[in-house]
Amino acid sequence: MGKVRVGGFAVSLDGYSAGPDQSLENPLGKRGPEIFQWFFHTKTFRAMHGEGEAGDSEGLDEKYAFRAMDGFGAFILGRNMFGPIRGDWPDESWKGWWGDNPPYHAPTFVLTNHPRDPIVMEGGTTFYFVTDGIESALEKAREAAGDLDVKIGGGVSTVRQYLQARLIDEMHLAVGPVLLGRGENLFQGLDLSALRYSVTSSEQSDRAMHVIVTKQDR
Numbered sequence: 001m002g003k004v005r006v007g008g009f010a011v012s013l014d015g016y017s018a019g020p021d022q023s024l025e026n027p028l029g030k031r032g033p034e035i036f037q038w039f040f041h042t043k044t045f046r047a048m049h050g051e052g053e054a055g056d057s058e059g060l061d062e063k064y065a066f067r068a069m070d071g072f073g074a075f076i077l078g079r080n081m082f083g084p085i086r087g088d089w090p091d092e093s094w095k096g097w098w099g100d101n102p103p104y105h106a107p108t109f110v111l112t113n114h115p116r117d118p119i120v121m122e123g124g125t126t127f128y129f130v131t132d133g134i135e136s137a138l139e140k141a142r143e144a145a146g147d148l149d150v151k152i153g154g155g156v157s158t159v160r161q162y163l164q165a166r167l168i169d170e171m172h173l174a175v176g177p178v179l180l181g182r183g184e185n186l187f188q189g190l191d192l193s194a195l196r197y198s199v200t201s202s203e204q205s206d207r208a209m210h211v212i213v214t215k216q217d218r
Contacts, residue, residue: 002149008068038208073145078158
């Protein structure tokens with residue numbers, strides 16, 4: 001059985017991993033893209049968006065960008081990570097932010113309170129909508145992933161829930177030199193030390209400090 005990991009999760013110096021007022025125009029919230037400057041220039045990001053081999057192919061940012069998408073057999077996303085729609089699904093038209101070929105290429109489980117039939121996309125991604133909680137989603141994702149890892153892809157509320165339940169084995173945070181001031185705070189109300197998480201490595205690039213946080217045995 002693989003690990004449960006968070007990878008490539010950007011966070012500002014003051015703890016925010018998304019800006020306020022998420023919308024179609026601002027998928028990451030207002031000023032949210034500022035914390036992803038470490039990622040946008042990498043070869044991994046550009047390849048995910050159909051830009052071929054362009055982008056930096058060496059260095060710490062690319063190392064962690066590649067690792068953030070490699071070795072996963074299934075993904076778990078929160079409802080907000082899938083899209084800006086709230087409440088009941090008005091129709092079947094919304095299929096995520098990413099177009100016909102999302103970057104996951106594996107079974108992807110979306111946490112929601114509102115049932116919806118699975119959506120089969122190009123490139124191997126199928127979105128499954130899970131209405132019975134984070135443990136159920138993880139059980140389904142583990143089964144789908146086999147020996148590969150499961151990625152908790154976000155957003156902030158989803159990562160917080162899995163951390164609180166001590167279900168994340170390892171988390172990579174890319175801490176950017178940005179103060180957002182408002183938005184969704186990853187750490188507010190969480191005592192990661194009391195939950196037996198600790199920093200096991202950190203490396204500094206020009207654009208971010210890459211920190212690995214690992215769950216310790218009780």
